[in-house]
Amino acid sequence: MADFVLPQLHRRAHWGGADDVRRRRGAPIHSERHVKIICIGAGASGLLFAYKLQRSFRNFDLTVYEKNEEVAGTWWENNPGCACDVPAHNYTWSFEPKLDWSAVYAGSGEIFNYFHHFAKKYSLRKYCKTHHQVIGATWNNTRGGYDVVVQHTATRETFSDYCDILINAGGILNAWRWPAIPGLDKYKGTLVHTANWDGNVDLTGKHVGLIGNGSSGIQVLPTIQPHVQKVTTFIREPTYVSPVQGLEQHVFTPQELHDFANRPGSLLQYRKQVETGLNGQFSLFLKGSSTQDDTRAYMIGQMKQKLNNKLLEDKLIPSWSLGCRRLTPGVGYLESLTKENVEVVYGGIKEITEKGCLCENDQEYPVDVLICATGFDTTFKPRFPLIGPSGSNLQDEWVNEPKSYFGLAAADFPNYLIFLGPNCPIGNGPVLSAIEVQADWMLAVIDRYQTSNIHSIAPKREAVDDFVAWKDEFMKSTVWADPCRSWYKANQADAPVTALWPGSTLHYIEALTEVRWDDLEVKYNSNRFTWLGNGFSQCESDPTADWAYYIREYDDQEYQSRGRRREILTRSGTITERAGAVNFTGNTELHANL
Template sequence: MPAEFSESAIDAARPMRVVIVGAGFSGIVAGIRFLQRVPNVRIAIYDANAGVGGTWFANKYPGLACDIPSHTYQLSFHDKTDWSSFYAPGSEIQAYLQSVVEKYNLWPFIRLEHRLTSAIYSEATGKWNLTIQHKDSDGNIQHLEDSADVLFTGMGGLSRLKWPDIPGLQSFGGKIVHSAKWETDEGDKDGPWEDTVRSWKDKRVGVIGVGSSAIQIVPALQPKVKHLINYVRGKTWISFPFLGERAEKLGMRKGEPNYVFTDKDKEAFKDPAYYKEFRRDLESDLNSIHVVTLKGHPVQEGGRAAFKADMLQRLATKPEIAEHLIPDFAVGCRRLTPGPGYLEALCQDNVEFNPTEIKQILPTGIETTDGKIDELDIIVCATGFDTSYQLGFPIIGRGGVQLSDEYKPHPKLYLSVALSKFPNWFQSLGPNSAVGSGSLLIVIERQVEYAVEATLKLQREHLKSMEVKPEAVEDWDAYLETIFSERCRSWYKQGNEEGRVVALWPGSCLHAAKALKSPRWEDYTYELLDGHTNRFFWAGNGTTVAEETPGADRAWYLSEVDFPPG
């Protein structure tokens, strides 16, 4: 063959090195799919935490649970039939993820307590050069170097906790904890949350926030403390439990916050046909909720009226709370949270709802702007995460471009998975990946599959790099003007009341799954390996691996026949 063409068979698999950052849902799925679908691949999965599970390992706060039905919050290819309850606790979800790692034998590829500290793209080699920080057996900080043909990150938008910007925060003389770092006493950070609050029965506790974490923490702590004050700055819609009518058919009493599956339920789920139908019906119903988030849609208006009536009924003994809590903005402007038990907890005698802005934190408690001072023993900051996507370490692309600069004034990605000037890098759960309804996991799976397909293209066509075109990024950014743009403070808008929505996909989770299924390779530019100039370098020496391998199947295409109906 001429020198400008490969001497290998057309389907000889070029060796590929893939580095995956994060061992939550995204990283675990990526590890499975890259090993399954990319031949001649070597992978490494780095995670800063001490265990797998991502947010489900890092978060251990009281009341942590899934806010959609457990059977809709699992991978499409790995069923769990013995969930303990309709809305599973966080510890059970983390255990599920660990079981996935074990079943698909990912442990040899995972490096825990290994934190990515820099990623620099080499234009000369077409590889990402990475620096990973970890501690050796003596506790000394070490840095290791790695490189990747493809970098896949699944770090999540809700993984960097944010302390509230309140004067005097560090002056408090009691315990102060963050919902995303639940540590209250030395040595108890890895135990069940119930163990961490056994000594709180005589304590006065302040909980700052009204996001999904605070809404779960307040009812969990209420019966275990002497007095609880919930400091609430904004308003939020509290829905009834998602698909609660399904749980009622199983036996949950109306108004009950959760349903514990019986042995009879779990035995029935062992029937594959029954389980498949049950799960499919649940997910179909969940995917029908998206219209509630569409501005001006009759279903949204109906949902708004129903949620308001429900909240008023549940707050009947303390109607003044409803005046402060029920929003004047549409459903979907903030994350819609079912919040089982939250409103009921606010009505208890030992709970106080304080909507006045906090002025400062004192050594003995909290002072609000009206001059009121609450003496407290413990402050819980359920104040969320840094959603600026400023990662705190350098990711440097082509031409020395810094990701932190590219993400100002707001992040711009292509289909939430790729970024111009950053070749061979694909993301899951990056900016505009979250969904306002439905299960996020099908989106994660499709983002992973997109990255796998891109990697196969790089391998198959002997490409040094593929990089999304700037005009494709701009076109997608223009499309991103969504219906979640009303005035309300939300992590969707980086914690602001107004501004660009940077968290949500501009459509339903089904819309995302369809959009990611068939990549538009024409939206990318490409470089060939080793300076080759003929785009058909990959065509090789005119043969296939089967022809060069004794005893190989040389009629493999007869095993791939797609028989038409007839």
């Protein structure tokens, strides 16, 4: 497929301040000023933003600074056993399916290839500067944008750049961290982290220690277990581990792959079935719901069957509600715990010694290689000083509790937009759908900025406070408020839920359908109506346009009510039954009748 790029028509010099006012007065209504954008991170979100900006906009300059040597973010960085806990065919952009996923749950290599191909197909690499990391940004009130400090990760040289709009697409599962255990620097064996994997480490025949039973640890154990002499896995607390019914791991057969590629509608039908199931899971997270009770009972039964060990069952199956911590399919994990070369040590680690781990049972466990599957910094603070108009640093503002506007922006930090910020749906359903609607919301804001004489845009403080208050009240009815330690709550058992949206992913998509301008503080370079320009329309400035475009034979105008527009968009009335959809409590087999 050929690259889709809008022609760069009417390219102008950067408009700012008095220049913006002067040029707008002599130009047609809604004239597009040149806008300079910096995006931090070329992972999934950054690449999608570049694609959507390129597809719809002109007269812009975009630079995507990426600290790694490659694009795709976490899927470039992580360990060989890393996989996604979302079905692969639905871990794609809605408009960009992949025909040849090998299995329902794909590994990091396949996922990296998907995003790498996406960047290549649409020529997005021309915007990306790899080996470059943003280390600071300061609001420039005169120009109405940010002065950005960038460092080359190899040479350590720094330079300054400027942007009108700053996009943070750095991700949340990206800034990995060592465990906060004393003595880590004393260990004399081989020390590795799952999120910064050293491909030169050979585990064959080694005694390996594995710290952590979150998503990373659960993925690593079955990957390394067949190849090592022994694994001692250190588990501090229980967690639910099992594919949800109807979404078990499945390797696609040659016939299925053939049908996906050659039977029109086959893959689309499958993707819609899975997405419907993912979108149908939200009641699982509501306390006391039948979905919660039924699915929890099913999950516990599956764990007991796979463990078949009363001691492990007592230690590993939680008492709190299903979904309080992020669910993981854990393909092969529970079975690996029962293997002869796997030793499970339950409880905390007091300190790391030269040889291995000294645990709370006062026993030392020597290991040749120590793998830390201890997660990421999920505090949502920017990983660089971000200085706003008042001189305050967002890192300090969010040190105790990050408070955002719909996971998109922060009060008092204008022209700064965030992918997957605090309280967005990263555990509520299909996440890439949420990223797409976030990009669309951002571009609607940028469109308004580009076609008017706006100086700055930021959410109002009272809007953020009202949203946080609404969110906190809603969360009381969810399982996320249960007393489990979760990165949803800054890895605390009793803390505000700062990572998740107060509703389903479909709820989030509908909430972001329009920009609520009354929630935003908008400041202008001059009279707010300067965008009206010289009295001519954009239509009249285009000799190839139809100057009577509104004259027609029948009324095909978009409906004016939100309800009617939603019915058209969601094809209301076309689904009479949910046959084949995953309901997360039934026995629907997704892989039949493709």
